[in-house]
Amino acid sequence: xxxxxxxxxxxxxxxxxxxxxxxxxxxxxxxxxxxxxxxxxxxxxxxxxxxxxxxxxxxxxxxxxxxxxxxxxxxxxxxxxxxxxxxxxxxxxxxxxxxxxxxxxxxxxxxxxxxxxxxxxxxxxxxxxxxxxxxxxxxxxxxxxxxxxxxxxxxxxxxxxxxxxxxxxxxxxxxxxxxxxxxxxxxxxxxxxxxxxxxxxxxxxxxxxxxxxxxxxxxxxxxxxxxxxxxxxxxxxxxxxxxxxxxxxxxxxxxxxxxxxxxxxxxxxxxxxxxxxxxxxxxxxxxxxxxxxxxxxxxxxxxxxxxxxxxxxxxxxxxxxxxxxxxxxxxxxxxxxxxxxxxxxxxxxxxxxxxxxxxxxxxxxxxxxxxxxxxxxxxxxxxxxxxxxxxxxxxxxxxxxxxxxxxxxxxxxxxxxxxxxxxxxxxxxxxxxxxxxxxxxxxxxxx
Amino acid sequence: xxxxxxxxxxxxxxxxxxxxxxxxxxxxxxxxxxxxxxxxxxxxxxxxxxxxxxxxxxxxxxxxxxxxxxxxxxxxxxxxxxxxxxxxxxxxxxxxxxxxxxxxxxxxxxxxxxxxxxxxxxxxxxxxxxxxxxxxxxxxxxxxxxxxxxxxxxxxxxxxxxxxxxxxxxxxxxxxxxxxxxxxxxxxxxxxxxxxxxxxxxxxxxxxxxxxxxxxxxxxxxxxxxxxxxxxxxxxxxxxxxxxxxxxxxxxxxxxxxxxxxxxxxxxxxxxxxxxxxx
Numbered sequence: 001x002x003x004x005x006x007x008x009x010x011x012x013x014x015x016x017x018x019x020x021x022x023x024x025x026x027x028x029x030x031x032x033x034x035x036x037x038x039x040x041x042x043x044x045x046x047x048x049x050x051x052x053x054x055x056x057x058x059x060x061x062x063x064x065x066x067x068x069x070x071x072x073x074x075x076x077x078x079x080x081x082x083x084x085x086x087x088x089x090x091x092x093x094x095x096x097x098x099x100x101x102x103x104x105x106x107x108x109x110x111x112x113x114x115x116x117x118x119x120x121x122x123x124x125x126x127x128x129x130x131x132x133x134x135x136x137x138x139x140x141x142x143x144x145x146x147x148x149x150x151x152x153x154x155x156x157x158x159x160x161x162x163x164x165x166x167x168x169x170x171x172x173x174x175x176x177x178x179x180x181x182x183x184x185x186x187x188x189x190x191x192x193x194x195x196x197x198x199x200x201x202x203x204x205x206x207x208x209x210x211x212x213x214x215x216x217x218x219x220x221x222x223x224x225x226x227x228x229x230x231x232x233x234x235x236x237x238x239x240x241x242x243x244x245x246x247x248x249x250x251x252x253x254x255x256x257x258x259x260x261x262x263x264x265x266x267x268x269x270x271x272x273x274x275x276x277x278x279x280x281x282x283x284x285x286x287x288x289x290x291x292x293x294x295x296x297x298x299x300x301x302x303x304x305x306x307x308x309x310x311x312x313x314x315x316x317x318x319x320x321x322x323x324x325x326x327x328x329x330x331x332x333x334x335x336x337x338x339x340x341x342x343x344x345x346x347x348x349x350x351x352x353x354x355x356x357x358x359x360x361x362x363x364x365x366x367x368x369x370x371x372x373x374x375x376x377x378x379x380x381x382x383x384x385x386x387x388x389x390x391x392x393x394x395x396x397x398x399x400x401x402x403x404x405x406x407x408x409x410x411x412x413x414x415x416x417x418x419x420x421x422x423x424x425x426x427x428x429x430x431x432x433x434x435x436x437x438x439x440x441x442x443x444x445x446x447x
Numbered sequence: 448x449x450x451x452x453x454x455x456x457x458x459x460x461x462x463x464x465x466x467x468x469x470x471x472x473x474x475x476x477x478x479x480x481x482x483x484x485x486x487x488x489x490x491x492x493x494x495x496x497x498x499x500x501x502x503x504x505x506x507x508x509x510x511x512x513x514x515x516x517x518x519x520x521x522x523x524x525x526x527x528x529x530x531x532x533x534x535x536x537x538x539x540x541x542x543x544x545x546x547x548x549x550x551x552x553x554x555x556x557x558x559x560x561x562x563x564x565x566x567x568x569x570x571x572x573x574x575x576x577x578x579x580x581x582x583x584x585x586x587x588x589x590x591x592x593x594x595x596x597x598x599x600x601x602x603x604x605x606x607x608x609x610x611x612x613x614x615x616x617x618x619x620x621x622x623x624x625x626x627x628x629x630x631x632x633x634x635x636x637x638x639x640x641x642x643x644x645x646x647x648x649x650x651x652x653x654x655x656x657x658x659x660x661x662x663x664x665x666x667x668x669x670x671x672x673x674x675x676x677x678x679x680x681x682x683x684x685x686x687x688x689x690x691x692x693x694x695x696x697x698x699x700x701x702x703x704x705x706x707x708x709x710x711x712x713x714x715x716x717x718x719x720x721x722x723x724x725x726x
Contacts (some may be wrong), residue, residue: 033509053669080668083516085680095666099578103669105588110685281688285492299687310488319565332685367686 023189049164051078052344052351055092055104058083060334062365064108064355065154072356077347083393086110090410092119097339105342106351111143111333114152116407122335123149127353135372139331143402152335152373153352156358157364159329159400160229160320161390163287163295163302164188168202177201188294188318192233192260195321199270202293217294218283219265221276221425224417225330225403226296230257232399235325240412240442241404247442249416250435253325258431260323262424276422287311290304296320299394300331300367302387317387320394328399333371416441477701483510484694491690505690508699509558517678517696523589524658524674525703530593531657532650536602537658538597539649544634548620558609565602572598573666580667587669596657603656604649611645612638647714651707660703675700 056064061083068079073149081102084092090113096102097120101127109117128150133141140154168174169186178186182197189195199216206214220226231239236253238246248254265275273288282296287295290310305312320329338348338357360375368385370376376392379385395399403409420438424431479498485492485506486500491507511517532721546554572595580591615638639646664674679700682693708715 057685058681059686080670082673083681084665086676086685088665088677088680091662092666095574096575099574099581101578101581103581134475281492284687288489289493298686304687306489308487 001034003147007090013379019087028199050076051080052106052347053082053104054351055082055084055107055388057086057089057108057110057334059086059367060108060156063362063367063369066361066365067355067358070358070361071152075350075354077351079351084178087369094180100341102341104339104349105344107337107339108155109152109335110339112336112403112409114143114335114337115146115405117337118146118149118151120340121151122336122340122349124153124349124352125150127153127349127356135332135374137373137400139395139400139402140333140371143331143333144335145264146405150190153356153407154333155355155359156279156367156369157331157333157367157371158300159331159391159394160226160296161299161302161329161387162188162318164299164316164318165290165293165311165314166316167311168293169316188316188329189321190319192323193320196264196268196270199264199294200268203268203270213291215284215286215292216268216329217264217270217296217434218278218292219271219275219425220278220280220283221263221422222279222282222418224413224421225332227417227421228260228403229256229296229320229328229330230261230323232328232330232401233257233323233325234249234260235323235399237402239401240417241406241446243405245406245446247446249442250432250439251428254435255432256322258421258424258435262421262429262431265425266427266429276425282416283289299391300369300386303368303384317390319390319397322399326399327394327397328401329394329397331400331402332397406446411445412442415445453493454693480694481698483690484698486691488689488691491694492688494535496611497550502534502554507695510689511682511692511696512699513677514692514696516673517675520673520675521700523592523668523672524700526591527589527596527672527674528654528657530589531596531600532653534593534597535600535653536646536650538601539604539608540639540646541634543605543612544638545606546609548617548630558605561602561605564598569599569662573662576663577666586667587671590666592667592672592674593657595663596660597653599660599663600653600656604653607649607652608645611642614643620634644714644716651711651715655704 051244054064054068059167061081066079068081072078090110093107093109093113094116096104097117107121126142128141135146136154137157140157144152144154145170169188175186178198178201181201186198186201195217201433202214203212203214204214205212228239231254234253234257236248236257238247238248238252240247240254242248278286279352282299283292283295284301286292287297288309288311290308298318302315302317305315321328322328322352326408336352338345338352356372359370359372362370363375363379363385373392373396376388380388380392406412416438420434423429424434482498482500485503485505486506487502487506488495490500490502542557546558576591576595576665578585580586580588580595585591619637619641620630620633623637624630628636660674661676661678661680664677668674668677675696677695679696681694682689
């Protein structure tokens with residue numbers, strides 16, 4: 001009886017057994033799932049020679065997807081992308097390089113990170129032949145080299161160009177009124193003076209309510225790159241820092257650039273209020289809402305105007321404006337680099353060469369960018385790529401220079417340059433004093 | 448008497464107004480997020496921003512949910528949060544029970560150390576965890592991420608459970624022991640049912656800590672175990688911010704925790720007030 005009882009559990013005991021069984025099953029399932037994760041695929045391991053893991057910023061994945069698919073077709077090597085947000089990508093790279101082992105075989109690096117991670121990535125000197133360097137914009141080649149070594153292969157590049165509203169610039173009444181007032185034709189401006197004139201001309205109250213509702217341009221105080229382009233336009237030989245590490249941020253050229261840049265807001269009042277807080281997204285929003293007549297912005301945005309924007313189909317592109325030093329922009333390239341720690345050096349190298357050889361494929365992606373001059377030239381004049389002329393001209397301009405190669409660059413930007421710009425946008429700011437203060441801060445950072 | 452009634456009414460009105468203000472302050476960001484998720488792409492970036500869109504669209508939801516890896520990331524977030532909560536509770540409950548019942552000096556030191564651990568910035572343990580999990584062969588798994596998340600929630604879980612156990616008189620354990628229970632039996636059969644509200648509160652805090660966690664998910668996952676907060680953040684790229692899709696996915700991601708909170712609401716209130724009348 002006792003024996004039977006033990007073999008035939010009572011109702012409560014059966015429920016308990018079922019509960020235990022279900023709990024165990026649940027825990028096992030969870031652990032199985034936890035052990036794998038639901039993402040499938042899996043990261044490449046050292047012994048899995050037929051795969052490559054590429055770490056990339058979320059916005060840049062589209063640029064590489066086509067190339068990766070073709071690479072897999074031709075070589076049989078699977079390419080798995082790990083997408084991360086911009087800030088997160090930097091933290092991830094920093095953490096993995098610091099830990100001495102990496103989970104990826106190739107990484108897409110922002111140009112400003114190359115100096116920081118130069119020691120952790122494999123030199124690519126053999127890849128930079130004369131043929132290769134002659135097909136890349138000079139600033140990109142300069143930026144790829146840290147010390148003696150080339151540490152990244154450019155995969156796509158951007159630059160600010162000038163966006164303008166064709167419905168305003170091509171309006172005969174506007175053209176006539178502008179010529180009457182300024183004595184020359186209304187065209188996309190090419191110089192600082194013309195930019196000031198056009199911006200003043202379009203700043204107006206369009207509906208007669210006493211409030212300005214159309215501005216000539218925006219002024220961005222929350223990002224630094226546009227001011228840096230202005231520094232190059234001023235003819236400055238060194239942007240913020242000299243190659244020897246001397247801080248040049250308070251010289252006459254930087255001051256002229258700052259005076260022009262913030263003067264649009266402070267003196268001419270041709271930009272919407274709140275300039276100190278305007279960043280890329282804010283400037284783009286203002287332009288797409290039809291609140292600004294011109295915008296200096298990254299070229300990739302040309303084909304991305306929202307369909308329901310009042311300015312959709314009415315946007316033209318011109319090269320970046322020029323100052324005393326001529327036309328200049330700041331290139332915004334991304335590079336592919338190979339961590340020294342990956343065991344798949346050969347396959348990663350093969351992928352980089354393949355990405356370079358098929359660089360034009362990036363133009364067919366949603367971002368529509370490439371790094372090779374020949375790739376851009378292949379598309380120039382085609383419908384939808386009207387902005388490429390402006391982009392190539394800006395990137396090829398003698399004044400277009402990369403940002404300084406220093407591992408402290410991000411800190412310089414966050415701690416010195418952006419706060420300086422924001423203070424300069426306050427009424428009555430002493431620009432020279434602000435630049436002097438910035439110099440002190442930057443010296444403290446780099447020394 | 449009339450004065451008392453008037454004063455009572457006034458106090459109640461002030462209380463209701465205060466409650467309404469607090470509710471709006473807490474609720475508005477979420478409501479704004481929901482409303483934005485139904486706006487057209489241009490209206491999501493309007494300057495100045497508008498609360499209500501002129502058009503209702505599900506386009507953002509279609510874009511967000513159609514993005515590669517979103518469903519997998521939901522599964523990963525769920526598995527990681529459940530596992531992390533389980534690890535936290537399995538470790539925190541006995542630890543807190545021992546601290547409150549044995550009251551040893553080492554127990555007091557332990558709970559203080561737990562509090563100090565809570566103060567350590569997550570990034571400090573991030574780098575060692577990357578190496579550790581890779582050496583253990585569990586890098587980019589939900590298990591590794593759950594363990595990492597448990598390091599964040601465990602100290603708070605121990606503190607919460609300690610306060611809940613403190614509110615239960617020792618006499619209850621003694622009575623259970625007289626009835627034949629072992630120490631663990633008393634915990635399982637008598638004390639835990641009494642503090643079930645507290646366990647629910649602790650579980651919710653641990654679950655939320657894991658569900659919303661970003662940094663460890665960023666550092667410790669790549670493809671297989673990537674969680675939804677990373678996918679949401681990926682809508683902000685160097686080339687622009689897709690507000691519509693970002694808010695749509697964030698709204699969908701909020702649903703499970705909102706439901707969980709509603710379902711466990713009674714336990715949460717009971718748990719939060721459990722220690723309130725301790726003499």
